[in-house]
Amino acid sequence: MRERAGSTAFEYDMHGGSDLTTVQWYFLDRSRLPVAVQMWELPPGGAEGMHSHDDDEPLEELYLVIDGHATMRVDADTHELGPGDAVLAPVNSHHDLRNTGETTLRVVVVWGRPAEVDWSSFGTARTSRDARQRHTGTSPA
Structure with missing residues (x-):
């Protein structure tokens, strides 16, 4: 299966933010990933608009900047983002994404209900934990 960029894109008013956001939902009703x-x-x-996903509809969101520059607020923290940077917005966090650049901001957003997942059998998970330990100086989880 393949979806071409822009092939199913639509404009949407996100959470009362400013301007419309162009959205493409990849493999809606075709992927079995949760x-x-x-x-x-x-x-x-x-801007997306400040919002949260509470216990009534618990969602966790991962934002990954592809092109452009943004400011993302998550509760009391403000993050300046560029290409390759990512932010995680946990359940119940108040968050907002704003394009602070002079060009279109392109962001991959992955969201869903949080669940426990065991990645320990995958070599990339072990190697990633080792890299994080070397970077942060903390023991892997």
């Missing part, structure tokens, strides 16, 4: 995988495009100055 997450949504979307590409968002926000115009310069565009």
Whole structure:
């Protein structure tokens, strides 16, 4: 299966933010993964809108910047983001994404209900934990 960029894109008003966000939801109704995988495009100055996903509809969201520059607020923290940077918005966190650049912001957003997952049998998980330990100086989880 393949989906071409822009092939099923639509404009959407995210959480009362400014401007419309162009969204492509990859493999809606076709993937069996328990997450949504979307590409968002926000115009310069565009914002998602401050919101949270509480216990009534618990969602965790991962934002990965592909192109452009953004500011992401998650509760009391503010993160300046560029290509390759990512932020995790846990359940119940108040968060907002804003395009602070002069070009279109392109972000992959992966979201779903949180669940326990055991990745320990995968070599990339072990190697990633080792790399994190070397970087942070903490023991792997």
